[in-house]
Amino acid sequence: MNWYDIIDIERYGDLMNRNEARAKTIDILLGDQNPNADFYASLFEKYNYGDSEMTPISPAKMGNVNINNNVVITEEAYKELIKIRNITRQTNQEVAFLIFGEEKPNGTVWLDTVISTYQPSARTSASFDSINGVLNKYVRDIEAGEYNNGNKQIICHGHTHGTSPVSDNFSFGDLISYVEFNNTHPLFKNRQVETMAMLMPPSGDFNFLLYENNPQYEGFYTFPTVYLRHQDGTAEELPAYQNGNYLINTNTYGTR
Numbered sequence: 001m002n003w004y005d006i007i008d009i010e011r012y013g014d015l016m017n018r019n020e021a022r023a024k025t026i027d028i029l030l031g032d033q034n035p036n037a038d039f040y041a042s043l044f045e046k047y048n049y050g051d052s053e054m055t056p057i058s059p060a061k062m063g064n065v066n067i068n069n070n071v072v073i074t075e076e077a078y079k080e081l082i083k084i085r086n087i088t089r090q091t092n093q094e095v096a097f098l099i100f101g102e103e104k105p106n107g108t109v110w111l112d113t114v115i116s117t118y119q120p121s122a123r124t125s126a127s128f129d130s131i132n133g134v135l136n137k138y139v140r141d142i143e144a145g146e147y148n149n150g151n152k153q154i155i156c157h158g159h160t161h162g163t164s165p166v167s168d169n170f171s172f173g174d175l176i177s178y179v180e181f182n183n184t185h186p187l188f189k190n191r192q193v194e195t196m197a198m199l200m201p202p203s204g205d206f207n208f209l210l211y212e213n214n215p216q217y218e219g220f221y222t223f224p225t226v227y228l229r230h231q232d233g234t235a236e237e238l239p240a241y242q243n244g245n246y247l248i249n250t251n252t253y254g255t256r
């Protein structure tokens with residue numbers, strides 16, 4: 001299942017539909033401008049399970065975001081993420097969630113609020129009982145200037161994957177959903193609010209992804225550096241794109 005099926009934001013005006021997002025994603029992965037197009041084509045050939053949206057898309061050959069864009073997860077948010085990951089480990093069910101935060105002036109991606117389908121958290125008011133309600137209220141509050149502190153607000157769309165031989169990777173459908181999400185609101189598309197995606201795969205990595213929609217650099221970029229910031233101010237690095245089976249050597253398929 002794709003997280004877009006679980007979370008849906010109100011649509012605003014004449015924006016990209018799923019078919020268009022799919023065509024865009026295919027172009028990014030397989031277009032002539034992508035030097036790794038053959039690698040992605042090989043994934044579609046080897047791992048097509050009948051539904052091409054389930055095709056695993058390895059992050060291994062994606063470029064990195066700007067070196068200043070370290071991700072910092074607060075301890076409170078981290079604890080919520082661990083609860084979510086444990087639900088998936090116990091049930092093998094995917095869980096969708098949102099992480100809200102902001103980009104600091106030095107480029108740090110500061111993530112401090114997790115809202116999930118299993119349990120809303122701190123920023124949720126009682127009148128919003130769904131993740132969609134929380135998301136839409138957050139966007140309206142941003143539009144109303146409630147977060148006007150000079151820092152760009154960030155909405156990260158996350159989900160977990162249960163265990164399969166390839167589920168450490170994003171799926172093709174995940175990337176389509178992210179492109180589609182980036183086009184659901186003018187604030188997102190114009191990058192006045194940054195959107196990100198995140199996957200917590202079975203390997204335990206914390207994998208954040210940026211869809212750069214500037215045509216000059218258009219593509220998917222990974223965040224190689226992720227920190228957990230403890231309440232006492234100390235920081236600890238979390239694994240990102242390190243421990244999973246990212247299908248670089250596709251001969252290892254099925255041997256995990």
Ligand SMILES: [Zn+2]
Nearest residue numbers: 002159171174
């Ligand atoms: Zn997925």
